Amino acid sequence: MKRRSRTRRVLKWVGLVGCVLIVVAWGVSTTRTLVFIAESRIVLFGAGCFFTTWSAEEVTEVIVARGHARKGWNYIVLPRETLSSGLGFCWPSLLGSNGRFGSSGYLEIPCWLMLLLTAIPTAIFWYRDRRPPRGHCQRCGYNLTGNISGVCPECGEVV
Numbered sequence: 001m002k003r004r005s006r007t008r009r010v011l012k013w014v015g016l017v018g019c020v021l022i023v024v025a026w027g028v029s030t031t032r033t034l035v036f037i038a039e040s041r042i043v044l045f046g047a048g049c050f051f052t053t054w055s056a057e058e059v060t061e062v063i064v065a066r067g068h069a070r071k072g073w074n075y076i077v078l079p080r081e082t083l084s085s086g087l088g089f090c091w092p093s094l095l096g097s098n099g100r101f102g103s104s105g106y107l108e109i110p111c112w113l114m115l116l117l118t119a120i121p122t123a124i125f126w127y128r129d130r131r132p133p134r135g136h137c138q139r140c141g142y143n144l145t146g147n148i149s150g151v152c153p154e155c156g157e158v159v
């Protein structure tokens with residue numbers, strides 16, 4: 001018999017909240033970019049993508065391209081011309097120097113992929129956690145057709 005698990009009930013809501021947050025962050029990222037600049041690493045969320053690089057040249061390049069970015073947290077409003085191409089419909093990419101994953105490279109994860117990876121398990125949790133149909137025990141899902149005792153023979157729930 002189908003059991004309604006507590007973990008699944010929690011996860012389906014956590015997943016839904018996660019999906020909503022990703023969509024909101026995605027929307028905000030099309031006009032604003034959050035950048036964290038460290039000595040040899042940049043973490044950037046903007047233009048519908050999460051991007052991080054640990055290559056010295058890339059770090060310099062991003063600092064130069066973003067103009068006013070300083071070390072530490074930066075919250076930047078992107079120039080208008082970047083908006084049309086900055087919706088994040090790109091492929092995820094992971095690259096190391098010389099085509100090898102090593103001491104320098106970058107990682108880019110688009111929002112659509114994060115949303116997909118969150119939405120698929122969430123949809124499964126919602127599907128599997130749906131209420132048993134009418135005529136079935138609401139606690140364990142047992143089919144109560146023809147039951148006249150008023151008690152579920154499977155779990156003992158009064159129906």
Ligand SMILES: [Zn+2]
Nearest residue numbers: 137140152155
């Ligand atoms: Zn039952």
